[in-house]
Amino acid sequence: MHDPIVYNVFLIFAGAALLATAALFTRQSMLVSYILVGVLFGPWGFGLTEEPEAISAAAHMGVIFLLFLLGLNLHPQKLLGQLGRAVPVTLLSSLLFAAIGGGVALAFGFGARESLLIGAACIFSSTIIGLKLLPTTQLHHQRTGEVIISVLLLQDLIAIVILLLLQAVGTGDAVWWDIGVLMMGLPALVVAAWLGARYVVVPLFCRFDTIQEYVFLLTIGWCLGMAQLAALLGLSQEIGAFIGGIALAASPISTFIAESLKPLRDFFLVMFFFALGATFDLGMIGEVLPAAVVLAALLLLAKPVAFGLLLKWAGEEQALAWEVGVRLGQVSEFSLFIVILALESEVISRGASYTVQLATLLTFIVSSYVIMLNYPTPIAVSDRLRRD
Numbered sequence: 208m209h210d211p212i213v214y215n216v217f218l219i220f221a222g223a224a225l226l227a228t229a230a231l232f233t234r235q236s237m238l239v240s241y242i243l244v245g246v247l248f249g250p251w252g253f254g255l256t257e258e259p260e261a262i263s264a265a266a267h268m269g270v271i272f273l274l275f276l277l278g279l280n281l282h283p284q285k286l287l288g289q290l291g292r293a294v295p296v297t298l299l300s301s302l303l304f305a306a307i308g309g310g311v312a313l314a315f316g317f318g319a320r321e322s323l324l325i326g327a328a329c330i331f332s333s334t335i336i337g338l339k340l341l342p343t344t345q346l347h348h349q350r351t352g353e354v355i356i357s358v359l360l361l362q363d364l365i366a367i368v369i370l371l372l373l374q375a376v377g378t379g380d381a382v383w384w385d386i387g388v389l390m391m392g393l394p395a396l397v398v399a400a401w402l403g404a405r406y407v408v409v410p411l412f413c414r415f416d417t418i419q420e421y422v423f424l425l426t427i428g429w430c431l432g433m434a435q436l437a438a439l440l441g442l443s444q445e446i447g448a449f450i451g452g453i454a455l456a457a458s459p460i461s462t463f464i465a466e467s468l469k470p471l472r473d474f475f476l477v478m479f480f481f482a483l484g485a486t487f488d489l490g491m492i493g494e495v496l497p498a499a500v501v502l503a504a505l506l507l508l509a510k511p512v513a514f515g516l517l518l519k520w521a522g523e524e525q526a527l528a529w530e531v532g533v534r535l536g537q538v539s540e541f542s543l544f545i546v547i548l549a550l551e552s553e554v555i556s557r558g559a560s561y562t563v564q565l566a567t568l569l570t571f572i573v574s575s576y577v578i579m580l581n582y583p584t585p586i587a588v589s590d591r592l593r594r595d
Contacts, residue, residue: 245484263482269475278452293357315498321559331539340584366541392440404454491561499565510536537574538567
């Protein structure tokens, strides 16, 4: 008898290490190798993975840590100023991407409600791809990182509203009440984070900063505590972790915290990409492939161009605007959450859900290649572009 937890972790990381080695020798994307391992070992591949849904749930921790580390390096006043400038860019681009997704869905025979959901799922760009493939110095200390973070945060707020709408449809609850709770929950979360950081967490850091194990434990507890508080207030756990990170950004120990948590973040992000491949039903490919390919191709072309033009219109330099456009040129993990929840709520069909899922995976793969071949990334295949 084998321990299923140890067995699954062995499969994920031994398989990922093997394919990542092959990817590096052949100058391919490591992220793609993680997804491919999930496809090969998942229920619709060789069937070696046990309980891929549990792996997917655990992998969600990687996204939470990613947003927490991001918040650790952002000054609140600077972030608020940048968010204001990103609002028109985000809203206009969201309308365009939703129109493209809905138009493709209608062209392939999906109904009006399904087309609306597919269009909504196309709005978002991937937080994981956008941030993981950005060098640390560029993410935390340069304009490129500020712009990308602002757009992604505003998209996350739109995604939360859509998820609330879907949950209301599925349960029959009053959606306006949920949205009202959401609007009250965000200020309450910010106040709780500020009070908790200033009067509890930072004083504890200052008193016991020489005990690294305690600093690590307190940091994890704060991050996950803020994530859980956000969930209780009707917000996403990612936003809770992000605000928790911002609350500690002014602390002198924030740099040490950011460095110490990076291996833990990467551990769970490998699991995240593995779970993407493992939970995809390969039997649906034949049915949804044409629509998914067209949808993915149009979004891969439209997103970089739209973001590039809109950001240039908003006053950004041309080179920066186009780089941000390319880095945000894929569909998002939030898109997967939306169509999976819509399928569970019987709002859309399996065909519509898997069209978006396959299109998302295709944009992940193509976008990661485009970014790694043209811009600096921590895991670039070229020595010239490898930077952290």
